[in-house]
Amino acid sequence: MPDHISPARPDGDGLLLLANSSAGEAVLRADPLPVIRERLPRARVQELGPDDDLDDAVATAMAGDDRPRVLGVLGGDGSVSRMAHLARRHGVPLLVVPGGTFNHFARSAGLDDVDAALAAFAAGTLRDVVVAELSIDDGAPITVLNAVSLGNYPQFLAERTERASLGKWLGGVGAIIVALREAQPVRVRRDGRTATVWSAFVGVGRNDPQRHAMMQRVTLADPVLDVRLHHARGSRVRAMASLAFGRRTLRVLRALRVMPPATEFEREVADSWRVHVQPDGAPAVYVHDGELEEASPSGFTLAVRAAPDGLRVYAP
Incomplete structure (x- = not known):
């Protein structure tokens, strides 16, 4: 680099x-x-x-x-x-x-x-950084630095946003309570195959294989996308547990045996990923780099591609 x-x-x-x-x-x-x-x-x-x-x-x-x-x-x-x-x-x-x-x-x-x-x-030195480009329904691409997500994580953020007046911590607690009762899976279709998932995460660069919720990238130079699907085969409790991204929290949840089994997860590493999302009554929302966005409730196409050397950043 x-x-x-x-x-x-x-x-x-x-x-x-x-x-x-x-x-x-x-x-x-x-x-x-x-x-x-x-x-x-x-x-x-x-x-x-x-x-x-x-x-x-x-x-x-x-x-x-x-x-x-x-x-x-x-x-x-x-x-x-x-x-x-x-x-x-x-x-x-x-x-x-x-x-x-x-x-x-x-x-x-x-x-x-x-x-x-x-x-x-x-x-005064600059590093070349891989980014991703996100498009909804073939619209203008949006730059992504960390990750894009669908499913129960955006649904959780939407609930927390509604409780913003309570502050991030109390609003988050309220959102978790609602999600444990009401979180809904979404359908994604790609290459003729349809899956019902609790969540999907598309990270920039390869990430920790033991972690499903990829909020933070681990490298600046890996020109691929790391895609994780959590298939909707288990409970809402396990669906929410899968969103943990802190190492200590992950260890605790695994010790309590509330983390979903490995058989519920699917991983793909590719330079691009394109799916049609069918909310099926779930909120038509997605997240990129922590920013919550709304899409068409009747369904939308989400496309992400890796952009090598897409940005120059001051970094040690």
Whole structure:
């Protein structure tokens, strides 16, 4: 994976960095913007309010006389994924400063905190990163950095979103309770074969074979998709247990014998994956990089393909 020389200077000249003030429940100990402005005095650093649109801010900057040579984002996985899409559209590199709840992509890139991200930028080297492109009903492709999912994980996120006023933790507990009563499988059809599944995950790059719910990628350079299907042969309890992605949680659930048996799972590694999804009364929703999206309740086609060297990112 070749390195590239930075088109921006270490003082931030040439960088536009947008900070998403509404990104998840950030785990930052203090506001990082003063530190960012101090270490990157020539950068354009703009904080977005709840009503500001990231796409509009980038479009305005790109239309100006002093066009940014690097795009940067301080935010969670959803904001990072969207800015990655814009960086690819405008043909510029991306600086990722972790500022969300989980920061899955940032951690995969070795950017565990703000200081690591700024150090990577100061070093000035760039890494080529494999991404995925997601299309719904042959629409315009969306850049994906970590994973796409169907089934009970998007259904869980939809329930949690409805309880957002309770906070992420209490809202999540309420969503789990509802999912244990009401989660529904979906049908997926591919190459003439139809399967009824609790969930499907499409990860960027090969992932841990012992884990079904792939939220965080393990490599930046593997130009394939890792597809996992959980066939709907067991209970809702096992369906929800399969969504665990933390190592400790997985160990506990296996010890309690609530994890589904290996015979309920199917894995495929490919460079593309295309299915027709039939919700059959279940919510017509899907998730990419933690972002919940709605689709046609009468059915929709979901297509994902790996895009080698699709993005350049500052990373150690």
